Amino acid sequence: MTAELLDVEITSLGAQGDGVGAADGVPVFVPLTMPGDVARVALKDKRRNSIYTDLVEIVSASADRVDPVCVHFGACGGCQLQYMNKDTYRAWVKGRATMALNQHGFEGVPVLEPLISPPASRRRIALKAMKVAGGVVLGFNERQSHKIINANMCPVTRQELSALFDPLRSLLSATLAPKMAAGVHMTLTASGVDMMIDAPMALDLAARERLVEFANTHDIAALHWKDSGFLDPVAIRREPVMDFAGNRVPLPPAAFIQATAEGEKALVGAVFEACKGYGRVADLFSGIGTFTFPLARDHQVMAAEGAKGALDAMKVGLSVATGLSQVITRHRDLFRQPISARELEKIEVVVFDPPRAGAAAQVAEIAKSPVPRVVAVSCNPNTFSRDARTLADGGYVLESVLPVDQFLWSPHLELVGVFTKR
Template sequence: MRERLTISHVGAQGDGVAPGPVFVPLTLAGEVVEAEVRDGRAGDVTLLTPSPERRAAPCPHFGTCGGCALQHWQSEPYLAWKGEQVRLALGRQGLETELRPTVGIPPATRRRLALHARRLGDGAVVLGFKARKSWSLVPIETCVVSDPRLVEALPRLRRIASAVLDHPKSAPTLHVTLTETGLDVDITGVERRSGGLSGDRRMEAIRTAEAADLARLSLAGEVLAMRRAPRVRFGGAEVTLPPGGFLQAVPEAEAAMVERVLDGVKGAKRIADLFCGAGTFTFPLASVAPVLAADAAEGGIAALKAGRAGLKGLSPIEAVARDLFRRPLTPHDLKGIDTVVFDPPRAGAQAQVEQIAASKATTVVGVSCNPVTFARDARVLVDAGFKLEKVTPVDQFLWSAHVELVGTFRR
């Protein structure tokens, strides 16, 4: 039976929410729809009364592709909603702060994609993203959030995918990064229990990568072919990314976050950069003061050290490989550190933040891709005597429900 629903607000996952609650995808506050409702979710939605904030989505795949949830929303209210998600997450922990306007990021700027590959019954290979709330694959021909050079490379990437679809149980994902020296592709999800790729398939993948002029091709971190080292710049340093290594998805978002991190650490005497990766913040921070950089990824630490070698004009950098979840840096390890920057994965950094709270650090800058875990960790710092001075949301993942942020604390 179909029901008429009025959308009260847009929820944290980007769906419209009607009383019940009923989650209605691709809708906005104030809209009236008719839909089939099952287990609190609406399907087969017919829009009866559109919101004045609705606009035409710019991508032909919108609505089926699960990569974007909010292309139909005008920019100003959309960015305000992202800021509101941060305010709500902080409020649930009883935290108030100066919430700066959300930093908007333009389309056609994303430099990293995770493309799923499948072979169809007729033998054709498709690349795409998962459908909304589904494991089904939506083949794509374009992507309006991505750098045009990634879109232009899709035919070449399909040929790469075809070379590794050797086993019916393989479900490859191509992790594609646009670097200053070309495309870096790391492939995961290739069936290994039956022996992995055959020698012939490996050679075919290598030949295809060379024909596609990839900078590097790797298989779950194992380098198969490299014509050029895939390099990026952090501050004044040129760094070769480790295979499958972390990199911020959008250069403009990275620049916005670096700017706010540097603003937060002004006057620092010695800085700890925790969950540092290959040095996204480390090198800019070293323009301010000496830096202790730590991360569990040994490849990232090695890349950071190599990027530091021979680089002049920066303060000293000490880089260590250490699992900060299992072995967080203690107050003893942080002796002499007056400023800490941390940028953990989505799970947050509770164990490490507890150690920071017990240290002598007087300034902390947190970078996060998850306002909920950031708020949890912020509560620990505030309870230890820090004040959360300001938070700036950054819309790195355009038209998705995800929001990044930078927050500054002072003891």
């Protein structure tokens, strides 16, 4: 059955970056379009309040449309917004933050100009791989699909990582069993590339030697092989470390760090500025210490983290750090056992940076506390706004929000919100 076709004039952008038009007063969402486009679309899904479509062709292009820079654009599921010029994209990033805030009653809160990471800046990526008849397909998933795009370049990734795509393809082709899938995590650290390959097979001697040769040839700092949860340190040529305010902190294999150095600098700068003039700081969901180390130059810090590996790495960094104020670490699952309002009584600033699900239980305790300032860092504008509403209901005023975009040309966005107790 042939899908119904419709011509739609795009007048705005939705929260996920899809173009939005209208048909008989009902919003029509069209991927890969922007305001000013007239698009021919195939109807895919009709609901009571919206219509979802697939793009067939651009009948008339917006004057603000530019040519995508990636040869995989349209197939690869990442970087879907590269057809927008810089001004349109920047305005959308700011509008994305404003839209999420407005939906939770924060109209009028100042949204600062976004800080957007440039192309070729992603230092942490996760690739998919599959052994097929002709070798190995290695790259990223298609949009809304598990099919892998065989990538030979990536315009948002650091060159040190994208240069490894073809050598990795050869390595995995010689190592994986037929039809076997694998994941490859790569992080560019201060001491080189940290790599973890996740595949359901134990290494024999030949495979192990092949991996060691690969690490030596391409100057990989550390290469781990993960099989059914077992982590095998195949080649540790240098310890992967991150540099936080001049302090070298070990990075556990495939551990979380901010996606770009530029994004990390923006987030740390915003947090540091918001804490000026205050004393004791609680850094909650601290990870390996992205905010803890810079803050500890001027503040006493209590750092709480649920992942023991991350906290242990921070402790190693603290053990050799110099020029820092007192840092107290706590191993604490902040989802199940949040720091209570009573425990926060002597804290002057709470900084929290939770996963995408937000920090509902922890924020409920912060809202009940007397802490005069709260700095919320979030990678999800929707859960940020939900948590902000809890703080506002507890007597906090949201003073400003800074959007930080580390995932260029995508809907993913981080926010830094600064709150003060009334």
